[in-house]
Amino acid sequence: MIVLTLLILFIAAAVGSAALGSPMLFVVRQQEASIIERLGKFNRIVQPGLHFLIPIIERRAAEVNLRTQEARYSLNGKTKDNVTIGTAVSVQFRVDQMPAQTVEQSGVYRSYYILSNPIDQMESYIADALRSAIPGYTLDEVFDNKDLIAQNVKDSVTELMAGYGYDIITTLITDIELPKDVERSMNAINSAQRDQEAAKALAEAERTKTVVAARAQAEAMEQTGIGIANQRKAIADGIAASLDVIKSSGVSAKEANDLFTYTQWVEMMGSFAESGKASTILLPSGFEGSSSILPDILAAQAVQQKPKDESNPFEA
Numbered sequence: 001m002i003v004l005t006l007l008i009l010f011i012a013a014a015v016g017s018a019a020l021g022s023p024m025l026f027v028v029r030q031q032e033a034s035i036i037e038r039l040g041k042f043n044r045i046v047q048p049g050l051h052f053l054i055p056i057i058e059r060r061a062a063e064v065n066l067r068t069q070e071a072r073y074s075l076n077g078k079t080k081d082n083v084t085i086g087t088a089v090s091v092q093f094r095v096d097q098m099p100a101q102t103v104e105q106s107g108v109y110r111s112y113y114i115l116s117n118p119i120d121q122m123e124s125y126i127a128d129a130l131r132s133a134i135p136g137y138t139l140d141e142v143f144d145n146k147d148l149i150a151q152n153v154k155d156s157v158t159e160l161m162a163g164y165g166y167d168i169i170t171t172l173i174t175d176i177e178l179p180k181d182v183e184r185s186m187n188a189i190n191s192a193q194r195d196q197e198a199a200k201a202l203a204e205a206e207r208t209k210t211v212v213a214a215r216a217q218a219e220a221m222e223q224t225g226i227g228i229a230n231q232r233k234a235i236a237d238g239i240a241a242s243l244d245v246i247k248s249s250g251v252s253a254k255e256a257n258d259l260f261t262y263t264q265w266v267e268m269m270g271s272f273a274e275s276g277k278a279s280t281i282l283l284p285s286g287f288e289g290s291s292s293i294l295p296d297i298l299a300a301q302a303v304q305q306k307p308k309d310e311s312n313p314f315e316a
Contacts, residue, residue: 024055028063033108037061045108064108068094068169071119075127077134079142085134086177089126089153092169096162110165122161126171129156139178146173 028034028048036043038058053060073089096107103109115121133152137145154171161168 024053026051026053026060031066033064033066035061035064035108035112042103042109042113045103045106062112064095064112066095066097066108068092071122073123073126075123075130077131079137079139080135081138083139084179085139085142087130087134087173088175088177089130089150090172090174091122091126091157092171093122093161093166094169096165096167107165107167110163112165115164118161118164118166121164122157122166125157125160126153129153132156143176146176149173 026034027050028046030048032048034046034051036046036053036058038054042061043058069092071091071093073091075087075089076084077087078084095111098107100106111118130149130153133149134142137149142149150171150173154168157171158168
């Protein structure tokens, strides 16, 4: 009976406190912590689960999120070569959950009671660290060392935020924004460099093509020379064999040479008649001998080059 009476009184008190806006029972969710104040003064920190609260005297001052959170900032900085750039910085952080000797030294306590607006305060620290790191690099070096700059910013901010109960997990520079005129200039430079590389590649290809063609032509000429030499050797061997056959028939050496020369001349004239491509032919002045027509050609040139005698009307 007494237990039932106490239970009824407890329920009535709970309902009454809830109606007055100060519930006796409350639940803390997973990955959260509640800060309880008694008469306006910090009393305790409660973990996830069902908890009891003295109505009117105690209140839940804050719900502290223990999960990893992310804050994004847009910050400016000036590079070593005096280019003002915009950076998008992403910071992942969480409340320090390491055990402490006293409650006042815990991360939950410090995250709530020391800073009124930790996100804005962290932005100020990150902006200061970033604007101290970027001037040490040129514009091109900022792109090449983006991760190193982000790590330097994290190292600078981590110690400061640790005093306020926050752990900095990582700091990332997710984007770098350039002024429009600088962006156009960089695009023009990159385009010119690509054109230069393309021109070099084309020139190298043309050079390779020329070298290969020259080598192929040289090899072809070498093979042609070998073929001509073999052909001439075969002709010479054939001529020698023909002369030997003629001589063996009892003809003298001079008669054999004259016969062979005449035979070659007849074959040449036959080939000339079949080709039909030449329009001029030189013939010896007489066919009684087998001498060369070279003296006749030289005599004709000498006559053409002799100065004309104007006193002789019969000279052409």
